[in-house]
Amino acid sequence: MRISTSSMFEAGTSQLGTLQSQMAKTQQQLATNRRMLTPADDPIASARALEVTQAQAVNTQFATNRQNVRGALALEESALAGATDVLQNVQTLAVAAGNGALNQADRNGLADQIASHREELLALANSGDGLGGYLFGGFRSSSPPFVRSAEGIAYEGDQGVRQIQIGGQRQIPMGDPGSAVFLSNPTGNGSFVTRADPANGAALVVSAGSVNNAAEFARDNYKLTFAVAAGVTTYTITDGQNVAVPPPPANAAMPFVSGQAINFKGMSFDVAGSPADGDVVTVGPSTKQTVFETLDKLIASLRAPASDAAGRARMTANLAEGGVNLASALDGVLSVQSSVGSRMAELDNLDSSGEDLNIQYAATLAGLQEIDMVKTISLFTQQQFTLEAAQKSFKALSGLSLFNYIG
Structure with a gap:
């Protein structure tokens, strides 16, 4: 079979081109550490790598989101810790205000301190979020x-x-609205509110009480009226319709013992002191009260005159009520603070699992995209030898011509 010179040159150059192309591809794989230079190299692996890359990008965005949330929650936690300190300080002042040895000037001084704490609390409630907005404004965070x-x-x-x-x-949640932190504090024990009537003639201390039988508990307004006759103190209970509670026996009046539990309608509380004839203790449904209202009422109570028995009784009742409501406000702040701590702990857990996912994604991508370095270097060396051998053989073959022997 005769092979023309042009056919020989075409075949040789085509083969050399193919070898050079293969070697160039291997060299590019080594330079980029990528097995797939184009999707055509491995369509299935390319599609899978794209899915993994997208999942990795989403996981990275989640990590960024968690970092942003952590910053906002750290600011909120700091503000709530400050609010906790303020309310605890006010509680200390409220307890000190109950000292019977204080005069009006002393109580005015305590009221001034509580007013200062109220301004401090207001500043904390208007804390910034570090981005030009406010932590506790809800969606309306620009003012x-x-x-x-x-x-x-x-x-x-x-x-x-x-x-x-x-x-x-x-x-x-990135935060909590101020309505949930500072506005929605239940008065009393959260179910009902006990209060000595400010018009009483004696200073009575009424405990916050509790619900001891939920099945019998009925939300209504009740009134305990005390009577003193021949040195014996008794009381009667009526509801909002002025009906005796419980239904009166032959003698509706019940004996009163200071500090002894009073139980009716599923409620239990006690009254300490020596009631005067006609003194009243009221029991009503719990309502919502802002922490600022609690502080304002406490300040007003301390600044009100308490020079006579009636004034001292009124102040005692107001301080007792204020102390209970302060405890409720503090519980509300601590509850939100606990929620913030739980969220930050969840962020830490998700960060840990997110880092594990990133490691898995990186390993999967490496298996799909990266080359086996030792294997690829060996292949490159083999291709280099093959190309050199092809070049030498082509040179020798192209030198075989009849014209070289015609002289």
């Missing part, structure tokens, strides 16, 4: 949520809770 008004401190935020995605199936 201070708590402002002074004719009625006291008013809330101008809303009840919105900003949520952010921190995991595939998890959204978490």
Whole structure:
């Protein structure tokens, strides 16, 4: 079979081109540490690598979101810790105000200190979020949520809770609205409120009490009226319709013992002191009261005159009520603070699992995309030898011509 010179040159150059192309591809794989230089190299692996890369990008965004949430929650936790300190200090002052040896000037001084703490609490309630907004404004975070008004401190935020995605199936609140922290504090024990009538002639201390039988508990307004006759103190109980509670036996009056539990309608509380004839203790449903209202009422109680028995009785009743409501406000702040701590702990757990996912994604991508370095270097060396051998053989073959022997 005769092979023309042109055919020989075409075949040789084509083969050399193929070998050079293969060697160039291997060299590019070594330079980039990538097995697939184009999707055509391995369509299935390329598609899988794209899925993994997208999942890795989403996981990275979740990590960024968690970092943003952690910053916001750290600011909120700091503000709540400050509010806790303020309320605990006010509780200490309220207890000190009950000292019977204090005069009006002393009580005015305590009221001034509580007023200063109220301003401190207001500043904490208007804490910034570090981004030009306010922590406790809900969705309306561009302006201070708590402002002074004719009625006291008013809330101008809303009840919105900003949520952010921190995991595939998890959204978490970035903060809490001020309404949930400072406004929704239940009065009394959360179920009912006990209070000595400010018009009483004797200083009575009424405990907050508790519900000891939920099945019998009925939300209504009740009144305990004390009577003193021949040195014996008794009391009767009536409801909001002035009906005796419980239904009166032959003698509706019940003997009173200071500090002894009084039980009716599923409620239990005690009254300490020596009631005067006609003194009254009221029991009513618990309502919501802002922490600022609690502080304002406490300040007003301390500044009110208490020079006579009636004034001292009124102050004692107001301080007892204020102390219970302060405890409720503090419990509310601590509850939110606990929630913030739980969320931050969840962020730490998700960060740990997110880092594990990143390691898995990186390992999967390495298996799909990266080359076996030793194997690829061996292949490159083999291709280099093959190309050199092909070049030498082509040179020798192209030198075989009949014209070289015609002289």
